[in-house]
Amino acid sequence: MGKLLQVAIDGPASAGKSTVAKLVAHKLNYIYCDTGAMYRAVTWAAIHDGIQLDDDESIEMILSNINIKFVPSTEGQRVFVNETEVTTEIRMPEISNNVSTVAAQVSVRKYLTDLQQKIARTGGIVMDGRDIGTTVLPSADVKIFMVASVKERALRRYKENIEKGIQTPLEILEREIEERDRKDSTRTISPLVKAVDAVQLDTTSLTIEQVVDKIMKIIEKKA
Template sequence: MDDLLQIAIDGPASAGKSTVAKLVAHQLGYVYCDTGAMYRAVTWAARKEGIKADDNAALEKMLKNLEISFKPAVDGQRVYVGHAEVTTAIRLPEIARSVSTIAAQVSVRKALTKRQQEIAANGGIVMDGRDIGTTVLPNANVKIFLVASVKERALRRYKENKAKGIVADLKQLEQEIAKRDYKDSTRAVSPLVQAVDAIKVDTTQLSIDEVVAKIMEIIQKKGKK
């Protein structure tokens, strides 16, 4: 494939988007953009500033001077808000509980969508999120919609938290993920929905390597057209 493609990977929380998108980007030699981390970074900054998650006007003002950046690292990438590294902090449960409300605010959606479109402008990008194929990159060359059962996604999040030393209750995680699915799918601005031209991949019974292989096969077929 000589042309640099825009690859959009969407889906609900803990469907495996970020893990898979990183590996796909690595195989292609593309840039990876974790849009979820961007929304979590805004959530972290809002909490630090004492701004309520639904205060659209205050968030809009904060975003004008908010710098979010990514830096490569041996074990992935580091996330920064200004000069503060927030890689671990944005994955804490309190951030997860507020990020859907933050992401539903018009000012936040507008500002981050613009930044994401600028990042992807020249192609050679793998971007994951909730509305990449429908709103951020509606003309993306390849669109994937990853899904998995709530039970499986909760278990994945539980294992991730445990590995990071974060205490979590599996049943509570199931309830939180189901609640987030509802909020993400019913919000007024850029709701979570499968793009009409996206290919659905159910990851419930698949390993990470199997999901990556399936997506690479889809990309190869699209790239040849």
């Protein structure tokens, strides 16, 4: 494959974006950028500092002192905020249930969008999130919008939580995902929406391997 492409993968919570994006990046030998982990890291920092999560001015004040770093490891990507590893903490329910509020703040979106655009500038990247194809990389070479039913996404989150030792009833997870969808789709800044030139993939009844295969075929056609 000649030109180094920008691949944008968007979609709602627990649609399988991160898992698929990592595998696609590996197949292409591209960089993988987990933008969701960036928003979770800022959310962790705000909670850690006791900041009101919808107070844009207060959150903006801490952004200049936050250094988000990804470190590859045999167990997967490790995430650090300054020198503190937050890999496990940012996947806890407290973060999952508050990240949409933090992500809706103007200062946070500007700060992270600028950072993500710098990372993707030279191409050779697979980036997943909510607004990659619409705001972060509007000129991306390939845009995918992954969707799945709420029930399926809640079941996926339930299985992930069980593996982590987190016991949350499936019905509660369904309500939480519906609420995240509402927040992400109705926020004023960069709402969750399918880019007009994105290819939509419904992953409800597909395996991870099938989704990756479909995306690779889309990329190969583009290349």
